[in-house]
Amino acid sequence: MQHFPDETDSRARVNSADTVPGVRDMLTKLISLPSISSASPEWDLSNEPVIRTLGEWLEALGFLVEVLAVPGQPGKYNLIATLGSGSGGLVLAGHTDTVPFDDKRWQSDPFTLTERDNRWYGLGTCDMKGFFPLAIDAARAFSASDLKQPLIILATADEETSMNGAKALAEAGKPKARYAVIGEPTSLKPVRMHKGIMMERLTFEGQSGHSSDPALGRNAMEGMHEALGELLALRTDWQAQYSNPNFDVQVPTLNLGCIHGGDNPNRICARCELHFDLRPLPGMSMEHLRQDILHRIQPVAERRELIMEFEPLFDGVPPFETPADAVLVQACEQLTGHTAHAVAFATEAPWLQKLGMETLVMGPGSIDQAHQPDEFIELSQLEPTVKILRGLIRQFCL
Incomplete structure (x- = not known):
């Protein structure tokens, strides 16, 4: 386990929060940092630059940041950033890796955030680096003194291949919280179950x-x-x-x-x-x-x-289900106006469930754009995502 340097002066924390960029600049930076995970060694890259960048921003906002190496996976890291304390609270989770790409099929540089047609294009915009700036922007509205239960932002490694990042967290027994939302692209419609693989x-x-x-x-x-x-x-x-x-x-x-x-x-x-x-x-x-x-x-x-x-061929992903009457499911249905449903793709949800958290999958962007050339996120999804996440933070952390 590694820790970012401690900032002991609370006034310095307030001032440093001003250095955290806006949503577009944050996503521009994250997209520019290649973090491909692949079973093919010629494609596979470390996610450490993404983890370190997220850690710097979150620490500036007053989060306690832990960076944990994934055992047996050189260059792969998880991040747990915690604001506030308590035995319950909310995790906003996502993975930092992307799939490989075919640059000949892209109309623009996959590592440059490009705006056209009211969309942001780039590798990972919807799956799922785009979730992190929105979660951080939602968290800006709160300080540790506001929270009765902790807000945790979780960033994992290698979801697109082995899911070893999430498995390592489950084996380590952290993070601890009561509820977890994984920001995979679901067009902001809550997902409470998926099949296994x-x-x-x-x-x-x-x-x-x-x-x-x-x-x-x-x-x-x-x-x-x-x-x-x-x-x-x-x-x-x-x-x-x-x-x-x-x-x-x-x-x-x-x-x-x-x-x-x-x-x-x-x-x-x-x-x-x-x-x-x-x-x-x-x-x-x-x-x-x-x-x-x-x-x-x-x-x-x-x-x-x-x-x-x-x-x-690999360990597999267990099927996942959260009951329809769960508190988190009902909260997300109320905030989005959509009934929670099932999807065919798999996520890290089973491992967060193993940690004892009531878990749901919901985030901006469409799975139809994931793993595709010219991957994008609709600009119309940005503001609603921040609003929904702030609603969840108010309900489960205040």
């Missing part, structure tokens, strides 16, 4: 041999063909058993994504590998799903005398 790898290894005599080998591709049938049958069973009308796609899904095997038509296939994707509904256990898969696939491998490997 599982990406799995199944491999069969047999024995190669001359194709003229099947008895000379053990065909891994034929075994995989049988396994595919079992997986699709399992999908049918799950979809008959589980359904949630809050989602556009009301059932859990299983997608057969890619398959590779063999090396020549006249050789018995010795190895075959399948990657597939699962999207479980709230209430479905990822561990139980993996056990169901093993129960159906292991007999195939044993019967065909194939060596089997089955493992996650």
